[in-house]
Amino acid sequence: MSIKHASLTGALLTCLFTSTAWSSDSQGPLHIEKSINNTAPATISIVLHKDEYITGKFKTKHEKSSLSLWKDGKTVKLLSTNGRERFSFVSHEQGKYTFTVTASDDDKFTLTIAKPESAYQTTQIQIASQAEPSSLLVKTALQTYQNTQSTLSFWQTLSRQGTPLIEPIDDNQSLVTFLWKGAQRNVRILGAPSSDHDPLYRLGNSDIWFRSYVLPNDTRLSYQMAPDVPELPKQHPEHRVSILSTAQKDPLNPHIMEIYDSNKPSDQFSQLSTLSLPQAKQSPWLTEQSAAKGQLTHTTFYSELLDNTRKITIYQPAGLDELTRNNAQITFPLAIFFDGQAYQHKIPTPRILDNLINAKQIPPTLAVFIDNPSRETRSSELPCNPIFAKALAKELLPWITQQTKYSFAPETTLLSGSSYGGLASACTAFAYPDNFGLVLSQSGSFWWAPVDEPPEWLTRQIEHLPTKPIRFYINAGVFETGRGTIDILESNRHLHNLLQTKGYTATYEEYSGGHDYYQWRNNLAKGLISLLGKKPSD
Structure with missing residues (x-):
């Protein structure tokens, strides 16, 4: 020691x-x-x-x-x-x-x-200024509090029916109110519909806090409530991330985002609460079905180009050996997923693949899940790093062939990821289209640019490049807006429009949600079917 x-x-x-x-x-x-x-x-x-x-x-x-x-x-x-x-x-x-x-x-x-x-470096408590409550129930609670100085009856009602409050407006929208009881200085929402860390408003001088949003009735999101977040100066390096110190599940919301890792312990700080409004549909491919399960092999991969080692998980669908017994030269689709741990546990990708293959929505497909050696390397490798792209094409792909003994064709070799992972998928495919012909991007960070360059670097590069043999599935959330000069929603729309203009086959979808694995798990199957499923001409 x-x-x-x-x-x-x-x-x-x-x-x-x-x-x-x-x-x-x-x-x-x-x-x-x-x-x-x-x-x-x-x-x-x-x-x-x-x-x-x-x-x-x-x-x-x-x-x-x-x-x-x-x-x-x-x-x-x-x-x-x-x-x-x-x-x-x-x-x-x-x-x-x-x-x-x-x-x-x-x-x-x-x-x-x-x-x-x-933790609280301000001289006095800063309460977010508030407008009149828009929720009828919260208005009534405020009036009762002003008359009696008591919130007991209101909170007892909430405890029975759960939070957040959902009050229908019409067939298309609902008023959703997030609430918290017991904080002294502030409450914020991690995963708010605004894609920011929105503050809640205080109900009078009580210890109840609230904030309402008008949301589409197909909204699906995960979130945490953060009471008494540290109040650090804006220039402090921890100013924004300090919310993680108190963020936790909503105690009156019984709906928790499932993590597909039975060995991983959890508490209220590591759990996410979920909200699904009446018209939000869950993907049928997420649930456990009778499909035969593929085999997962956990190993490590060393890259000479990057000079680092990372964990790799290889998924082989059930029955693959039987298919190759009489045709040793057969090729299979290959799907490579960045953020490998998240795409196994926050998103049950192996289960989704099992279900899709069993239902013949996609052909038998091998998958490789790539872990990040660290958070720091993720931030340096995934955003259009040419050495990382070269390592994928010249080192990882031959290594996969060696490990699996199968060959792969570029037109059915898919790169997939979310956020920086979506950006890396597109950047790598454009750098090596002879290796990777399919891109599945979920909320890709296409706003990104190198230091001292304007936003949307990749989109500008594509504009001046000849059209390449790459097909795309891209999605983004309608709540991923309002941050930075160019946000995720806007930059994804720009990229899709450019791809169409350049003659690419590109499917684009938007959903009522934010930058959220709860959404990404729900629409991953759509992207896989779009890129790997049978086309009308097949």
């Missing part, structure tokens, strides 16, 4: 795995490295003042360890479930907090805790 401290000029720092002298008054951050096994958890205790904002990083070798925060014998927050995660929290009470690291196997972890700072 090694323990490093930025400054030891004061009192000697001592740290045992049952307690530590390190506190928020200590100088500099705390850094701990230790080996661990599955026989007993490691514990690290620190002392914090009330209302301090704490950030840290946790990393393990095997990514099967978890990190949780405890106080007074009770779990406060599950900080990491995959052994590789940045975390944050607020110490709402003064006292000793204990980090607990558990492992399912022999492992080694690194834990770094930054020096805490005040």
